[in-house]
Amino acid sequence: MxxxxxxxxxxxxxxxxxxxxxxxxxxxxxxxxxxxxxxxxxxxxxxxxxxxxxxxxxxxxxxxxxxxxxxxxxxxxxxxxxxxxxxxxxxxxxxxxDWDHWKDAARDLEPDHATIGREGTNLPRSSTTASATEQSTLQETREKHSQLMKKLIAGLRMGHYAYRTEQSYSDWVCRFLAYFPGKDPLQMGNREVFSFLEYLALQRKVASSTQNQALNALVFLYEKVLEQPLGELGPFARAKRPRRLPVVLSRDEVRRLLAEMDGTFGLMAQLMYGTGMRLMEVVRLRVKDIDFDYGQIIVRDGKGQKDRVVPLPEKIAEALINHLDQIHKIHAEDLSQGVGRVYLPDALQRKYPAAAQEWGWQYVFPSSRVSIDPRSGGKRRHHLHENGLQKKIKVCAAKAGIVKQVNSHALRHSFATHVLEAGYDIRTVQELLGHADVSTTMIYTHVLNKPGLGVRSPLDY
CATH class of the missing domain: 1.10.150.130 (Tyrosine recombinase, N-terminal domain)
Known part of the structure; x- marks a missing residue:
């Protein structure tokens, strides 16, 4: 040798x-x-x-x-x-x-991911983490009542409901039909819905929000699909609604968390805290919606299909510009290789066929690899999968020595609380967060209140 x-x-x-x-x-x-x-x-x-x-x-x-x-x-x-x-x-x-970004941003979007799920003609798959037996029962029910389920999905899409709502509503309708096997939904009504809701509260012991979601799904089914609106259901057993306050990080905890995060995920975490944007709003952010001249970001099609404007933090403007320069180079090379297309929502692809490869429509945080779209079969560079950022935040919170249950939404909660602490009014915060009702935003005033309406503990005097 x-x-x-x-x-x-x-x-x-x-x-x-x-x-x-x-x-x-x-x-x-x-x-x-x-x-x-x-x-x-x-x-x-x-x-x-x-x-x-x-x-x-x-x-x-x-x-x-x-x-x-x-x-x-x-x-x-x-x-x-x-x-x-x-x-x-x-x-x-x-x-x-940024090795973590290269690895975590390579994950494919699932065929039923909320971003691309509607592209297919099949019924949405279950959104639950039920057991294999329960999933099998749901699938059998879905197939048995396939025509009804198609009408349900069509009604939800005509009403512009979110894809995740399609999944959860179809799940609850299937559960309801499976609870009364052999019965025709047209021959059922208030009594069966009442019985099912009590079963959820008393036997399944579901949370109040879960029971309400099931009720909303069945109300939609009977009112919009079967055109047999439910009457007064009466005083059925309600699941208890626990009063829980959101996890809010102190300013020092936020500083320590962000100090542990770097690269693309660090930039995304700073955006979440600096703007109050939701996880998927950051992940789906498009280049054209960042306005450096006016120092703002337009959040398109947020929860409830509403647009809103949030401030662009000056502290990260330069880092964001540098990041976009790198992404622009990747996009230019993609185009030279015959790819460079991106997913467009709803009918925009048909209306503006060339827009899918325009720079402004590209995702700010794209995947690190081009993938075959599970619905259309075309080559696209989707946005990165949100799980990578969620995982990174949890890992970095532990490294920062934060004992609170920190997830990506804690940054949004912290944004709202700290803005209120700075003296801004509740209506302003409501607009920034995109809440439909100010009562939702009021939860942050409870976080600010001192225990016992400001009473000083006797241990301290």
Whole structure:
């Protein structure tokens, strides 16, 4: 064996050892070697020590456009590059790459994801995490009453209800029909609905909001679909409504949490706290809706299909501009490769067929890979999956030593509370949050109130 061959063998032995150290074992370890070899072969005239961040990210972008590559395979390739450069070559720039974003942003949107679910002609799949037996029962009921379910979905879409509402309403109608097997829904009415709601409260012990959702689904079914409006149901057993206050982080806790977050997910977390936007509103944000001149962001099609305006935090404006510059380059390369299209809502795709590849319609936080759209079959770069940000926030909250139950919505709660603390009125906060009723916003005034209406504890005097 020549000296060069011996050095190459030692190199790969060390690489495999590091792969094993990261918990990757046979037979998957060989794919890490394959991906690393593919990268090295793509740069035949350049030593690994002379590579830079652009080389790695450009290669990942090219890899992300491959049709045949599944999301887990792409994440595997990113992990292989991370081990290769962060643990073997160890250049200074390797830690600057947003590895978590490259991996987590590669996840495909499910066929029934809220963003693209309506593109298909099939009935929406269940939104519940029920047992396999219960899911099977729901599916059987859905198939048995398929015509009724299609009419239900058509009615919901004519009413412009959210896709998640379609899922939950169809679930509750199926549960109701399964509770009375063999009965024709046209022959049922108040008595059966009353019995079902009591069953939910007394036997299933569901939350008040869950019982109300079931009631709303059945009211819609009988009023809008079957055209047999329910009359007065009477005093059925109501599920108890627990009074819970939202989790709000102090300003110091927010500072510590954001200090643990960097890269794209850090920018998204700052946007959530700095604007009060919901998780999916940040994830679905389009380039054209950021107005740097006026210092504002237009939130399109928020909850209840309402638009609103929120302030663009000055502190992150420069970082956001730099981020968009990078995304613009990716989009330009996508277009040169014959891709670069994005999902458009409702009938916009038919009305403006060229808009799908325009820069303004692109997602601010796109996926790190191009995928085959599960509905249309076309190649698109969707927005990144929201689960990556949710997971990152929880991990970073633990690192920051925050013992509260922190999730992505806690940043929105914290925004509202801190704006009220700054002296802004409740109506202003209501508009910023996009609440239909000010009573929803009033929950934050309870967070601000001191226990016992400001009574000082006797332990303190």
């Amino acid at each position: 020549t000296k060069k061959a011996e050095l190459v063998e030692r190199f790969w032995d060390r690489f495999i050892a590091l792969v094993h150290k990261r918990g990757v074992n046979k037979p998957f370890d060989r794919w890490y070697v394959i991906r690393a070899e593919e990268y090295i072969k793509a740069h035949p005239d350049k030593r690994l020590q002379d590579h830079d961040r652009n080389d790695v990210e450009r290669w990942l972008m090219v890899l992300g456009r491959e049709n045949s590559l599944k999301s887990w395979q792409f994440r595997q390739a990113v992990h292989a590059m991370q081990i290769l450069f962060c643990e073997m070559v160890q250049p200074v720039w390797a830690t600057d790459i």
